[in-house]
Amino acid sequence: MATIAAGTVGAAVGGVAAPVVVTSAVSAIGFTSTGIAAGSTAASMMSAAAIANGGGVAAGSTVAVLQSVGAVGLGALAWPVALGGAVVVGGICCAVAYNRYKQPATNNEPMCAV
Numbered sequence: 001m002a003t004i005a006a007g008t009v010g011a012a013v014g015g016v017a018a019p020v021v022v023t024s025a026v027s028a029i030g031f032t033s034t035g036i037a038a039g040s041t042a043a044s045m046m047s048a049a050a051i052a053n054g055g056g057v058a059a060g061s062t063v064a065v066l067q068s069v070g071a072v073g074l075g076a077l078a079w080p081v082a083l084g085g086a087v088v089v090g091g092i093c094c095a096v097a098y099n100r101y102k103q104p105a106t107n108n109e110p111m112c113a114v
Contacts, residue, residue, distance in 0.1 A: 018085075019073070022069070023070075023073045026066055026069045026070045029041040029042050029066075030042030030043055031066045031069065031070025032070050032071075035067075035071075042063075042066065042067075042070070045062070045063050045066075049061055049062075
């Protein structure tokens, strides 16, 4: 039971932390709230994207999306999506842990009464 509780708590913490971690990582490579940082990985990505597209960065491209994340964060939709994903992963981890560590039935009793 403690394994299930630990998995659930871990998934919830991960779901809440994920948007903050992603936004921080995007900022660290140079996609900041004030624009793309000169000399950064983001600047190299933007340069390559602009060359590949004839001088401009295509809307919806990786560079454009990362710049949006760097400028305003992940937005309101990211929190429920991240938390929902964490709940799913936590549920899977809990099911795996339960099936791996459950105690065998004794006296020929079924594991679950139906």
